[in-house]
Amino acid sequence: MTLAPTVDAVEFPAEALYLDGQWQTPAEAGRFEVINPATEEVVGVVPVASADLAREAIAAAARGFETWSRTDVETRAATLEALADAMERHRLQLGALASAEIGTPIRDALAGQVDLPVRVLRSYAQLAREYPWDVRDAAGSSIVREGAGVVLAITPWNFPVHQIVSKLAPALAAGCSVVLKPAELTPLNALFLAALTEQIGLPPGVFNVVTGKGSVVGEALLQSRGYEVVSFTGSLGVGRHVGAVAGDAIVRATLELGGKSPAVVLEDADLETAVRTTVRNCFVNAGQKCNAPTRLIVPRDRVGEAVELATEVAESYVIGDPSDERTTMGPLVSAEQRDIVTGFIAGARAEGATIATGGDRSRWDRGFFLTPAIVTDVARGSVLAREEVFGPVLAVLGHEGEEDAVALANDTEYGLSSEVWSADPARVAALARRIRAGQVRVNGVRTPALPVSPFGGYKRSGLGRELGELGLDEFVEVKAILGDPVVE
Secondary structure, three states: EEEEOOOOOOOOOOEEEOOOOOEEOOOOOOEEEEEEOOOOOOOEEEEEOHHHHHHHHHHHHHHHHHHOOOOOHHHHHHHHHHHHHHHHHHHHHHHHHHHHHHHHHHHHHHHHHHHHHHHHHHHHHHHHHHHOOEEEEOOEEEEEEEOOOEEEEOOOOOHHHHHHHHHHHHHHOOOEEEEEOOOOOHHHHHHHHHHHHHHHHOOOOOOEOOOHHHHHHHHHHHHOOOOOOOEOOOOOHHHHHHHHHHHHHHEEEEEOOOOOOEEEOOOOHHHHHHHHHHHHHHHHHHHOOOEEEEEEEOOOEHHHHHHHHHHHOOOOOOOOOOOOOOOOEEOOOOHHOOOHHHHHHHHHHHOOOEEEOOOOOOOOOOOOOOOOOOOOEOOOOOOOOOOOOOOOOOEEEOOHHHEEEEEEEEOOOEEEEEEEEEOHHHHHHHHHHHOOOOOEOOOOOOOOOOOOOOOEEEEEOOEEOEEEHHHHOOOEEEEEOEEEOOOO
16 A cells, blocks of 8 residues: 655555564455545545454464563664654655544644654663663662563554554563554554564564454453553543453553643733643644643633634634645544534533634535634533533633632543643742643643653543653563672
8 A cells, every 4th residue: 555655655555454573454354444534535444353353463462572572672772763764764654644544734743643753762762771671779689670561552543653652662662562453543554653663674473453443353452361551542431441451450551541631821921822822732633632721721800802812813723635734724533523522512502601713614515624613601510611522622711810720720530731821930830730630831831852751641531651761661560689699
């Protein structure tokens, strides 16, 4: 399958899975069409794998672990760098593929689905060389860290390449093997990565990709009991099930389950900068972003001004063909997702909220487009103020001062991310430490160029962390060797 007209294009067989270092086209499997959400055209076809194939994948990964876990740290680090190099060589092709699958504008796809994952790979290559794999403690015992075993990785559709690499890179660095079940809507980028791992010579069974329905092959993988770590990113409901199965099997589960992130703006902040930045951050990838700041919390007496500014920014988006570099917002990923988002908007209106702008789908007769919405007069206990929408919808709420702002920010079952704004460095630093969230972004700071700061949530946003040393910790077991003789 050639996905872009490049001289050195990555190709992989149509309608095939990648198991045990081989491309397999299962005769008994059904087929699933991958749809471009902007054009509604078919961009690829993948197999709908069976439960039997799930078991084969786990067995292949077990064999792969026996090989990969014995490699030295330098080999693993060099492999991560080789995969990063391969992604950079095929940057335009992979970016175009991600854009076609998700619907995100090409500039964002290149930045978020190629450049960022490349930096993650390189950061883990360096971390692998520095990590305390075998050290002495104060008692003279050897503390050995080694790969936990087979990893089951279940990834979402909204930032697919980044989410895959955020699991694959630390797993490979630790010496683990991986079975990946990518999102049903966006499986082609996972197969593209499999082709790159084949290209760089990753041993058979170390990385396996199984496509299909979560309810069938995903559930079969989860129930297989053949893995030691499950790393899941997705909805809270499915995450509860994944965690329950993992708990019953006594295996480790890392769960990233979404958020309802606040952007808290204090009265001394630059309101215009805060509002404009928050709106843009909220509407990345058409709002289909787990850490999107979907609740803008501003001083009560400035809500009207904030709504005007937010409306101006929302109405400035160029919505259209994601492959056009002038486009700043593409479609939602599917008709179903668009219907979910418009349902939230209709529900907010029914509860008495005001739609200042947005929520219009009538301008397009093809593609799952929707104009970004700014909503005000939102009751604190309303559905829109408390539940994750996962679309281009920003709620503007008012606070009565710092204490009220903190209480409102923390009044959610989620705790993934948040943003705080103040002109006073000491005040904003103190405010950040009062927010119950896994990440707090101060005055518009985004993901660092070196992506090693841990990502994960408090409360129902999940368990565990991704990125950096804490992300690597999720994939290792720790062994204490007492009385270990000194080895020179």
